[in-house]
Amino acid sequence: MKIAASLVALAIALVLVSTAPASEPLKALIVDGQNNHGCWPRTTKMMKKYLEDSGLFTVDVVTHAPQGADPNFKPKFTDYAVVVSNFGHGAAAWPAETKTVFEDYVRGGGGLVVIHAADNSFPEWPAYNEMIGLGGWGNRNEKSGPYVYFGEDGKLVRDTAPGPGGSHGPQIEFPIVIRDAGHPVTKGMPATWMHAKDELYDSLRGPATNMEVLATAWCPKTKRHEPMIMTISYGKGRVFHTPMGHETYSQECVGFITTLQRGSQWAATGTVSVPLPADFPTAEKPSSRPAG
Template sequence: MRYLIGKHSITSLLIILLLSSSGLAQKYEVLIITGQNNHHWQSSSKIIKGIFDSSGMFKATIVTTPPKGEDMSGFKPEFSRYDLICLDYNGDPWPDETKKNFVDFVKKGGGLVLFHASDNSFPDWKEYNRMIGVGGWGGRTEKHGPIVYWENGEIKKDKSPGKGGSHGKQDNFVVHTRQPDHPILKGLPKSWMHTRDELYHSLRGPARNMEVLATAEQDPSGGGSGRQEPVLFTIKYGKGRIFHSVLGHVGKNNSNTIKCAGFIATLLRGAEWAITGDVTQKVSEDLPTASNTRIWKDLKAPE
């Protein structure tokens, strides 16, 4: 597997400026779980692996479940071999033994990162809903918890009945930092333009031990809620730390969303925080601004 990085490319700048620190000698083991999704996981999982591996801080392994509808009984990853699990998954339930081992891994202090449609998965798994804070679709309703949004500097919870999960038209939108001193966001722009994506809204869940780090808004004319929706947040679960990003839609012919330099920076910083509780990565000067997107153009997926 090779990652070709241009000497003067955006990729090089991002890696050098974002990740050069004495802590990079440590390579944390990451398990990316995929294999089923309503998005194009065949592309996204390879790009996510490339992001982790190119950083110099992480070494990622991809494991795929059986295809949708096939026997899942043999899907039993050894979670304990890894420092972090990254979910790129929205599909069939896992075996009970695997679910128990996953819960034990996080509860005992294992790191967890999930993005976009992974919060659509497992609507009937109580502990998973606690781990992710809020999620959507899959029959989620008020029985799963309130709708969570941001208003006047704090989390608001709407307990009215209705389904959980929706989004408007894909578009660029501005991400606003709400916790600038949190290790994941410290030093990052207060506001930055995210590359064309689906902005989830009306997500529901227990929302326990949940801290909203950043929000974004989409006008109702574009199918949005008109409210500031949580897009980056953390959850504490037992001794485990979870970083949840609702960003990251990937279609068969469009993966630019997860090549957004803002998405990459927060993913990597969120991953380190989930493992250690701190972030040692330096902040890149090559990030999106409040008015301009920035794509990590030269990332090469594994061959």
């Protein structure tokens, strides 16, 4: 009888699995509205298209008032599997209630994707700094947390010496070096790939707790290997963070596009099914898709 009951249970389980919606699109929300990068309306459109092009996402956008605080900025985060921030430096603090709802959303298992200057935002918001792991500018310094980089020995360094958080040199093309090839986001990527012209953020600082650095870039200015692809866990939530993506041409990089698609899927679900495209950059050659 026991075996028969187990078989019935197994049959029911199989039916449930087979009838589960296999390709229900993931809901993504891009939040924007205040960014020191004037291209933000364009990069929001580009990132929306990149996510939709993956075939995995439907994407909504909620835009904060352009100046000052916005008491009406109350996105329904819990409707989404992942929130992508296209905010930037100097963004006004979100309403207290929105901050609390957002913290609960990520802590409860929501996904967050942090692009470029979104790691400049909200220096005074402790929970946000924990979510992004590392940030820059906004008077960030050693009090914000250690400066995190990779040493020549390939080991992660948490440098607590005093100094400002956040800097960059002239825009250049630069190689991205994969440090964890086993992570779903980086799996199958060339060990080194050439990123299109971008700002190479350096000297980022933050709590850097529960953070893994998946890729770095050697910075000619600091002569250190700066974090370029990071994952952070915050409660049950997954955060994907890349300081890449300064301008539209930076976001046209196929490496950026693939990393965004994979990072967003990972933040939403913990898994990645986005394949590496045939036009992915190589160690020597960057590769871009003009957004038109």
